Amino acid sequence: MSRVANRPTVSVHKFSSCDGCQLAFLNMGEGLIDLAQQVEIVHFAEAGMVAPERATDITFVEGSVSTPEDQERIQQIRQRSGLLITIGACATSGGIQALRNLQGEDWRASLYATPETIASLATSTPISDHVKVDLELWGCPIRSEQLLPLLHDLLHGVQPGKMEEPLCQSCKRSGVICTVVSQGKPCMGPVTRGGCGAVCPRMGRDCYGCSGPIDHPNRAALERCLEGLGLLPDTIQRRFKMIHATQFGGDHRREKA
Numbered sequence: 001m002s003r004v005a006n007r008p009t010v011s012v013h014k015f016s017s018c019d020g021c022q023l024a025f026l027n028m029g030e031g032l033i034d035l036a037q038q039v040e041i042v043h044f045a046e047a048g049m050v051a052p053e054r055a056t057d058i059t060f061v062e063g064s065v066s067t068p069e070d071q072e073r074i075q076q077i078r079q080r081s082g083l084l085i086t087i088g089a090c091a092t093s094g095g096i097q098a099l100r101n102l103q104g105e106d107w108r109a110s111l112y113a114t115p116e117t118i119a120s121l122a123t124s125t126p127i128s129d130h131v132k133v134d135l136e137l138w139g140c141p142i143r144s145e146q147l148l149p150l151l152h153d154l155l156h157g158v159q160p161g162k163m164e165e166p167l168c169q170s171c172k173r174s175g176v177i178c179t180v181v182s183q184g185k186p187c188m189g190p191v192t193r194g195g196c197g198a199v200c201p202r203m204g205r206d207c208y209g210c211s212g213p214i215d216h217p218n219r220a221a222l223e224r225c226l227e228g229l230g231l232l233p234d235t236i237q238r239r240f241k242m243i244h245a246t247q248f249g250g251d252h253r254r255e256k257a
Contacts, residue, residue, distance in 0.1 A: 008057040008155070011043035013077055015063025015070050016097055016124060020141035021088035022046045022062055028144045038155055055080040058154060064090040064097060066124040078131035083154070086127045087147075089140035093212055093247040097124040101246055135160060139196055140210040140243050146195055163195040166214050167207055170194040176201045186226050186239060191217035191248070212244045219248070 012022060025032060026047060035041075039058070043051045059081035065071055078084055089095040100107040101123045108115035127133055137146050153160040167189040171178065176198050179185040185206035192209045200207050219240070226236045240248040 007038060007040045009054070010039045010041050010058045010060070011052075011054065011056040011081075012041075012046070012060045013043070013052065013062070013073075014045065015061065015074070015091070015127075016066040017063030017088065017090040017095065018141075019046060019062070021091075021137075021139070024087070024142045024144045024147050028148065031144065031148055035151060039151075053080070057082040059084045061086050061091050061127050062088050064094045064124045064126060065121070065130055066097060067120050069119075071121070071130060074127060074130050083134045084127075084131065085135040085137065085150075086133050087137045087139075087142050089138065089210065089212065089243050091127050092136045092138050093244045094124050094126050095140070096243055098126075098246045099241065100124060102241065137195075138163070138193060138212040143195075143197060145197060163193050163211075164215060165194050166190055167192045167194045167196070167198060167201075167211065170196075170198045171201050174198055174202075179204065179206045180225070180229070184229055186229055186231055186236075188222070188239060190222050190225075191219060208242055209239075209248060210243055213247050217248070 012025065014022065022044075023046075025044070028035065041047070041049055042054045042056055043049055045052075053076075059077060061074070061077065061084060063070075065074055086092050090097065094101065105122065108118055108120075112118055128136075135150070137150065139146065150160050152158075168178075170176075171189065179187045179201055180189075183204070183206075187201070187206035188209040189201065189207040191213055192207055193211045193214045196211045198207075223236055226239065227233075231239075242248075
């Protein structure tokens, strides 16, 4: 890595997104101050550092590619980056806005009076559809608790691990009572990757799949379970067509490296 004052350089870039994953950096509190002493943050507009054209050792990208300008910009950022890390649902799977991918071109006319004036792509897609991505952090949004160990590993030359286990295992280890068994709620935990800290089940809520699907989700088995809970077929399908619709949606599921 190139170094500035013996520190690796870091940038955070935003594409089509809500900024929630960038807040994971700001929510570090004192951890962000400690991080700033170990790296040089050269571009992070939400925190006040603006230098989008600087080359950096570690680049974090939030958001999906939704416009022609996005397509061009992500190529430029990839060329200027050592490691490129996508953060959050929008960057890793297309996010909520990728629901339009399932609607064809009809979505424009349903939202805008003059759809021909809207400069957007036909689909909203994850960063990995356009450039090589070195690491992914899934979540909607991601948590500071995911960022800190990742940064620690990178700064110490350790290859970060990949979250591969389903949320159910996180609940079991943490002593969180299963919402399916105890309350009959239609939880997506069996097909959703962990990493979120089981936030919803801890509150007695069923998981909505914010962290995206595990690599080989047994969708058919979960559909049978949800049917056994009394959900109608259309309702079951809607459970899979939410934040990560293009990833949970059967043939749309892409294998991740």
